[in-house]
Amino acid sequence: MNIGNVPMGGDHPIRIQSMTTIDTMDTLGSVEQTIRMVEAGCEYVRITAPSIKEAQNLEEIKKELRRRGYTVPLIADIHFTPNAAELAARIVEKVRVNPGNYADKKRFEQIDYSESTYQEELDRIRKKFTPLVRICKDHGTAMRIGTNHGSLSDRIMSRYGDTPLGMVESALEFLRICEDLHYHDIVLSMKASNPQVMIQAYRLLVQKLDEEGFQPYPLHLGVTEAGDGEDGRIKSSVGIGTLLEDGLGDTIRVSLTEEPEAEVPVANALAERYTLRKGSPIPEITQYPIHPFEYIRRPTHVVVNLGGHQVPRVIADFSAKTKVTEASLFALGYHYSVPLDKWNIGDMACDYIFLGDTVIDFSCPGTLGLIYNHPTWLTQKEKERAYPFITAKDYMKGVELSPVLNFIYGLLSEATPELINKLKNDPTAVLLIDTHNDHGLAEQRRLFVELMNHDCLVPVVIGRAYRDLAPEQLQLYAATDFGGLFIDGLGDGIFIAAENCGGDKVVNETAFNILQATRTRISKTEYISCPSCGRTLFDLQETTAKIRTRTNHLKGIKIAIMGCIVNGPGEMADADYGYVGSGPGRITLYRGKEVVKRNVPAAKAVDELIGIIKEDGNWMEI
Numbered sequence: 001m002n003i004g005n006v007p008m009g010g011d012h013p014i015r016i017q018s019m020t021t022i023d024t025m026d027t028l029g030s031v032e033q034t035i036r037m038v039e040a041g042c043e044y045v046r047i048t049a050p051s052i053k054e055a056q057n058l059e060e061i062k063k064e065l066r067r068r069g070y071t072v073p074l075i076a077d078i079h080f081t082p083n084a085a086e087l088a089a090r091i092v093e094k095v096r097v098n099p100g101n102y103a104d105k106k107r108f109e110q111i112d113y114s115e116s117t118y119q120e121e122l123d124r125i126r127k128k129f130t131p132l133v134r135i136c137k138d139h140g141t142a143m144r145i146g147t148n149h150g151s152l153s154d155r156i157m158s159r160y161g162d163t164p165l166g167m168v169e170s171a172l173e174f175l176r177i178c179e180d181l182h183y184h185d186i187v188l189s190m191k192a193s194n195p196q197v198m199i200q201a202y203r204l205l206v207q208k209l210d211e212e213g214f215q216p217y218p219l220h221l222g223v224t225e226a227g228d229g230e231d232g233r234i235k236s237s238v239g240i241g242t243l244l245e246d247g248l249g250d251t252i253r254v255s256l257t258e259e260p261e262a263e264v265p266v267a268n269a270l271a272e273r274y275t276l277r278k279g280s281p282i283p284e285i286t287q288y289p290i291h292p293f294e295y296i297r298r299p300t301h302v303v304v305n306l307g308g309h310q311v312p313r314v315i316a317d318f319s320a321k322t323k324v325t326e327a328s329l330f331a332l333g334y335h336y337s338v339p340l341d342k343w344n345i346g347d348m349a350c351d352y353i354f355l356g357d358t359v360i361d362f363s364c365p366g367t368l369g370l371i372y373n374h375p376t377w378l379t380q381k382e383k384e385r386a387y388p389f390i391t392a393k394d395y396m397k398g399v400e401l402s403p404v405l406n407f408i409y410g411l412l413s414e415a416t417p418e419l420i421n422k423l424k425n426d427p428t429a430v431l432l433i434d435t436h437n438d439h440g441l442a443e444q445r446r447l448f449v450e451l452m453n454h455d456c457l458v459p460v461v462i463g464r465a466y467r468d469l470a471p472e473q474l475q476l477y478a479a480t481d482f483g484g485l486f487i488d489g490l491g492d493g494i495f496i497a498a499e500n501c502g503g504d505k506v507v508n509e510t511a512f513n514i515l516q517a518t519r520t521r522i523s524k525t526e527y528i529s530c531p532s533c534g535r536t537l538f539d540l541q542e543t544t545a546k547i548r549t550r551t552n553h554l555k556g557i558k559i560a561i562m563g564c565i566v567n568g569p570g571e572m573a574d575a576d577y578g579y580v581g582s583g584p585g586r587i588t589l590y591r592g593k594e595v596v597k598r599n600v601p602a603a604k605a606v607d608e609l610i611g612i613i614k615e616d617g618n619w620m621e622i
């Protein structure tokens with residue numbers, strides 16, 4: 001399909017887009033920000049049109065851009081206001097509507113619908129939405145039907161709950177109307193701030209399109225309210241990257257609480273991997289035991305602290321070091337206190353270190369396991385918490401094993417029925433899997449399929465090796481490669497071997513951040529912050545940084561920081577607390593979806609938020 005002069009879908013490259021954050025009524029500001037985004041590599045630019053006056057001003061913005069020689073297609077972002085959409089559709093190349101709030105105002109009501117009252121609702125939507133479809137058709141304007149997990153209509157919530165199925169049905173209600181009117185210039189999206197929900201919803205959408213005989217419409221991928229910094233990048237990569245690995249996605253937007261230009265290189269880095277990728281073939285799957293639409297962890301037996309219902313374990317790679325001292329462990333979350341002669345263990349302290357042939361000669365923290373190459377382990381085997389790393393070949397040869405825990409290293413090509421059978425009957429074995437295929441995620445998933453189809457309950461540590469990457473690239477690539485497996489309930493541990501990709505701390509924290517983003521191991525506070533747009537009522541970047549500084553020690557709590565009260569509360573998803581702009585210099589504070597304090601002056605709002613967290617008994621002093 002064409003969006004202005006930039007085609008999308010089919011064999012066209014994955015298109016990069018972003019959204020302006022400036023007030024749409026600020027014509028020059030919007031033009032200049034759009035140009036900065038285009039220069040950074042943005043191929044479509046979305047601009048919010050909350051009411052008819054902003055929709056009208058899109059014409060001025062477009063005119064000025066064209067006058068300056070920029071032909072970038074513009075997309076009007078619409079919530080709640082059909083009249084703004086109908087005007088914008090005559091001006092710009094694409095409109096985005098949110099089916100959760102195009103024809104509905106959210107009242108958070110649970111309503112019991114009979115078949116006929118539900119049908120009446122659908123008829124009402126049809127009446128409200130049809131004029132826009134006709135205008136788009138007449139003007140050659142494309143449309144995105146963009147579902148958001150956090151802003152499903154009361155109708156959908158009442159019938160389906162806030163589930164991936166509800167998200168899909170929300171889009172299909174609108175899509176059926178478009179198809180009836182023979183309008184097909186449509187892109188679909190299923191965004192959520194939780195990558196797990198987002199991935200399941202997109203996959204389910206594709207399945208439903210196929211089942212119901214719809215066209216395979218292009219998909220716009222994004223994780224909403226991903227936040228900022230490395231957390232935002234990792235969360236986005238887990239969501240977007242997993243779907244790109246699945247072969248889904250025609251255009252992407254990485255939503256960061258940063259300047260929109262900063263989103264573009266991240267999106268480019270994610271998309272570029274697929275333009276250059278060659279990959280080797282992977283054996284066909286005849287029986288698929290993994291659940292793509294719901295989280296079910298692969299059952300495994302427990303070996304020491306790996307497998308079963310335990311959180312995935314983190315293994316650091318120190319095998320390239322010739323000397324390891326107490327200070328080397330600081331980067332891995334362990335701090336040695338000399339006066340107390342004790343180790344302090346941080347929330348992001350790794351569980352094991354792979355040392356290769358480098359022997360440790362000091363007393364290690366009691367929670368840390370040490371893994372040595374098998375010949376070196378033979379010299380250390382009497383020591384506590386020392387375990388061998390054994391190749392699949394040596395394991396099959398029958399080398400001496402630890403009576404407690406053995407890490408068996410293998411690739412898909414080595415996963416013979418004999419190896420799987422031996423692992424199945426070995427209560428001390430943990431399989432550490434690797435891949436040399438460019439399609440690494442798919443190959444490793446194939447190995448899990450093999451284990452599952454043989455009812456092999458061996459715990460699995462997922463390993464990947466990287467070399468010569470900038471730390472930011474490492475975060476994006478690793479989050480993609482591991483994220484999709486953990487999201488599918490696969491993996492009992494994570495092992496990142498990274499040569500020349502940043503310091504040990506970066507690599508260790510990347511592993512923990514991936515587990516946090518996949519919600520398989522929570523080690524810190526989670527922030528859900530909107531990327532900001534023309535509606536934003538305060539400086540989101542500065543405020544997010546301020547809140548983060550005061551609360552980043554509150555492990556397991558989710559705090560949403562949203563720029564406006566129109567969309568913010570709906571899109572806070574499953575946050576425990578919300579900090580939402582409700583007027584110039586005014587903040588409304590939420591506990592879950594309930595308003596606790598309205599219109600607090602911004603200067604006091606962070607203290608008030610902390611007060612609420614304290615009242616709930618969720619505060620900890622540092």
Ligand code: SF4
Nearest residue numbers: 530533536563564568
């Ligand atoms: S929540 Fe944030 S990004 Fe969404 S409309 Fe409001 S200010 Fe814009």
